[in-house]
Amino acid sequence: MSAADAVPGGRPAPGQPTSDHPAVEHPPVDRAQYALAAVLAVIGVWTVVDSAGLGPGFADQAVRPGAFGYVIGSGLVLLAVLLAVATARGDRAEGEPGEDVDLDRGTDWRTLAGLAGVFAATVALIDWLGWAVVGALLFAGAATVLGNRHWVRNLLIGAVLSVASWYGFYVGLGIPIPAGVLDGIL
Numbered sequence: 001m002s003a004a005d006a007v008p009g010g011r012p013a014p015g016q017p018t019s020d021h022p023a024v025e026h027p028p029v030d031r032a033q034y035a036l037a038a039v040l041a042v043i044g045v046w047t048v049v050d051s052a053g054l055g056p057g058f059a060d061q062a063v064r065p066g067a068f069g070y071v072i073g074s075g076l077v078l079l080a081v082l083l084a085v086a087t088a089r090g091d092r093a094e095g096e097p098g099e100d101v102d103l104d105r106g107t108d109w110r111t112l113a114g115l116a117g118v119f120a121a122t123v124a125l126i127d128w129l130g131w132a133v134v135g136a137l138l139f140a141g142a143a144t145v146l147g148n149r150h151w152v153r154n155l156l157i158g159a160v161l162s163v164a165s166w167y168g169f170y171v172g173l174g175i176p177i178p179a180g181v182l183d184g185i186l
Contacts, residue, residue, distance in 0.1 A: 037083040044073045044079075045073065048074060049073075126178055135162025135166070140158045143158075
């Protein structure tokens, strides 16, 4: 391309080949973000549909139990849409410079399996033992799997949080959650 073929500023004239310029490379699309958006959307829709089946609660409640499910489910669907749009635009998750995570290391499957086991045990035992007991075990188990070795303190903190949340749901919101073995005591 000669100097006569270029417009002022060094750009090629319209209609002229631009072989001198390198092709613009777009970063690869992170398909895992699309999968996360799909999971968020499915959980959000399920939450909204499931909230429609909740009972009316107590007659003197200003806010019915289903309202929380509608708000949370709708929020999840909105976040799923926003994540899908951001992913389509090429946004990618980047680690913070001060974040204490080594992005070059692989997944810690042992910790992930431990957390999955704690959650599975919570689901399996909640009807039998009740939230107050299982919530304490959930907190203590998750904290221990994540590296905290103060088992007694973890159990005490978990017990305080789970009993407080049980009373918050049952008394404050009127949403009965399982008391399990502590039925009649709580």
